[in-house]
Amino acid sequence: MAQAFTEFFTAIFTANRGINASRNIHERMLQNLVHLPIAFYDRNPSGRILNRVTKDQANLDDGMSWQISVTIKCILSVIATITAITVVSPLFFLVAGPVILAFYWIQGYYRSTVRELKRLESTTRSPIYSFFGETLSGVGLIRAYGKKEYRINRLGQMLNHNQKFILANMTANRWLNMRLEGLGAVVVLATSFFAVTNFKKIGPELIGFALNYAFTITANMSIVILVYSEAEKGFTSVERILEYTKLAPEYLKGTVDLRHQIWPNEGKIEYRSVTLGYKDHLPPVVKNVSFTVLPGQKVGIIGRTGSGKSSMMLSLYRMIDLREGQILIDGVDISQVELPKLRTSLAIIPQDPIVFAGTIGSNLDPFGMHSEQELSIALKRANLHDLSTHTLVTESGSNLSVGQRQLLCLARALLLKTKILVLDEATASVDPQTDKILQETIRREIGKRTLLVIAHRLHTVVDADVLLLLDNGELVGYGAPIDLYERTYDGGRRNLFRQLVEQYGDQKHALIEKMRDHAASSRG
Structure with missing residues (x-):
């Protein structure tokens, strides 16, 4: 009997400690x-x-x-x-x-x-x-x-x-x-x-x-x-x-205390001699890039595939460590900002929208920080009139169209009310009609936010205030769209932006006209 009790309590103790x-x-x-x-x-x-x-x-x-x-x-x-x-x-x-x-x-x-x-x-x-x-x-x-x-x-x-x-x-x-x-x-x-x-x-x-x-x-x-x-x-x-x-996690803490401040309150972005690379033994993907985005500007980032456009966006979220240089938002070095604070201060509409199983409301506001009325207003502003906060969403949003998922990400961004919005080739996977709706909604609802657009289709950025033209990780052009198109280079250097426009064939004339109209309205 004593042996049975001993084995019983030993088994209970061993199982309990093992589970813990x-x-x-x-x-x-x-x-x-x-x-x-x-x-x-x-x-x-x-x-x-x-x-x-x-x-x-x-x-x-x-x-x-x-x-x-x-x-x-x-x-x-x-x-x-x-x-x-x-x-x-x-x-x-x-x-x-x-x-x-x-x-x-x-x-x-x-x-x-x-x-x-x-x-x-x-x-x-x-x-x-x-x-x-x-x-x-x-x-x-x-x-x-x-x-x-x-x-x-x-x-x-x-x-x-x-x-x-x-x-x-x-x-x-x-x-x-x-x-x-x-x-x-x-x-x-x-x-x-x-x-x-x-x-x-x-x-x-x-x-x-x-x-x-x-x-x-x-x-x-x-x-x-x-x-x-x-x-x-x-x-x-x-x-x-x-x-x-035991793997080293991302550095979450920061040396600058912004917990009780509204940051960013303007939306100014500065890249100072930034060099980026994914691995130490590989060549950099972005090389010595410097530019300034003023508050409220719409900036298009363009270039051929592999030129470093998406890497620029990843660096803004500190998903890639800088090899050299600084990135500042409203004068604050983002490497000194707490990582959760930095990423919650930015909004993004990605090329592949992230949607979770649940409801439209739980996707818009997973932490329950907004009222039902605010969620409904955000849906209407994003042109999602046929959806409600109680609409069910299946895994990965498979019951929604690609355009609806993109607009849902836009509604999520509008709800955050951040000063900086990033569009990472957000219209690359949608049809022209949905692209038009998305672009019109963004122009109408974006207000005075700073907008960074990583462009796959040039017509989405020809009305930008400034274009950043990347080639093989280097900044080869910076200025208004029409200025980049008409710019001539010494020494027989090619105008890469003009070549990108020429690839549109018969549609290039509409693009050029749109650039000139935007330049005229900006000067006016």
């Missing part, structure tokens, strides 16, 4: 993951991260503390068995030494092999998670190009490759069981032999006692190795999870 430890490690990992810089997610595929958050955490959750407890208990049981048999029949000591050495060699060989097999199984499982994620995000393109069979076959190859190591692991388990059964048979045979040869001295009671223990040694040895191997897998998982808890 698992929960604490999981919370620390997630807390760190959400604060890691964007460069971490560029370097690490989603499958690898999911593997650690799911499979490794499951290894930790599935009774790792219980496994350690059982391992210790079975080791003590094996030692007690050998001791008991040796006490009953001292000659068994001659067999115990070789049996222990054989057991030590078998478990060492098995554990080293299985450890490598499990590592390979885990390594080949991560690409499967990534493959699923890529397939789900690109299912439209896969169907459009008729690549369904190719993707199915590719998945089959990856699964077969992964299953090879699972099969090898199962084979290794059978190899272990056969050898442990052999060792167990040796122990029982030796116990029986010494018992029979010393029957008169030992007596039937002690012989039965010794044989009873001998029959349990195989099971105990098998449990020791298998459970400890599973515990080792848990140790590896803990090590991998703790690796994520």
Whole structure:
């Protein structure tokens, strides 16, 4: 009875401590993951991260503390068995030494092999998670190009490759069981032999006692190795999870205290000799760029693909660390501002709008900081008259059109009332009609905010106050659209902006006329 109570309370204590430890490690990992810089997610595929958050955490959750407890208990049981048999029949000591050495060699060989097999199984499982994620995000393109069979076959190859190591692991388990059964048979045979040869001295009671223990040694040895191997897998998982808890997060704190100030209150942006790069060993993507955006200006950022337009936006949010230079908003160096304060002081309409499952209201105001009336007014200002705050939104906003999702992001930006609004090629994925509605809504509702527009279509920025023209990370043009178009360069240098306009063919005349009309209205 005492043993039963002891084991019961030991099991409760072990399980409770194990669950608490698992929960604490999981919370620390997630807390760190959400604060890691964007460069971490560029370097690490989603499958690898999911593997650690799911499979490794499951290894930790599935009774790792219980496994350690059982391992210790079975080791003590094996030692007690050998001791008991040796006490009953001292000659068994001659067999115990070789049996222990054989057991030590078998478990060492098995554990080293299985450890490598499990590592390979885990390594080949991560690409499967990534493959699923890529397939789900690109299912439209896969169907459009008729690549369904190719993707199915590719998945089959990856699964077969992964299953090879699972099969090898199962084979290794059978190899272990056969050898442990052999060792167990040796122990029982030796116990029986010494018992029979010393029957008169030992007596039937002690012989039965010794044989009873001998029959349990195989099971105990098998449990020791298998459970400890599973515990080792848990140790590896803990090590991998703790690796994520020790990664350096983004620097959240700042040296400038702006908590009780309205910042920015004007919307002036200054780039001073800014050089940006994603990795130290790679060349910079933006090189020694300097310019000033005055409060309330509409500034278009244009250039060919890969010229550094989106990198400029990322630097404003401190998603890329500066190699050189400074970025100032209203005279304050943004590297000295608390990161949450900086990012909540800016509003953005991205090229791929972010919409969550829930309602229109929860997407507009996830923290419940605004009234129902304010949300409804923001929807009307964004030209979303057919939606209400209670309209349900499915995962990723799949029940809304691309244009509606963009306008929803605009309503969210209008609700924030920030002095700076960034449009990161917001109309690149919409049809011309939706593009027109979005542009008209922005012009009507933006007011005196500073507007940065990263442009894919030139007609969205020809009415800008200033254009920034980037080429291979360098600022090669800065000024009013019509001035950039008519500018001539010494030494036969090409006018890159004029080349971009010329690519529009018959539509270029309308663009040029629009630039001239805007310049005339600005001077007037």
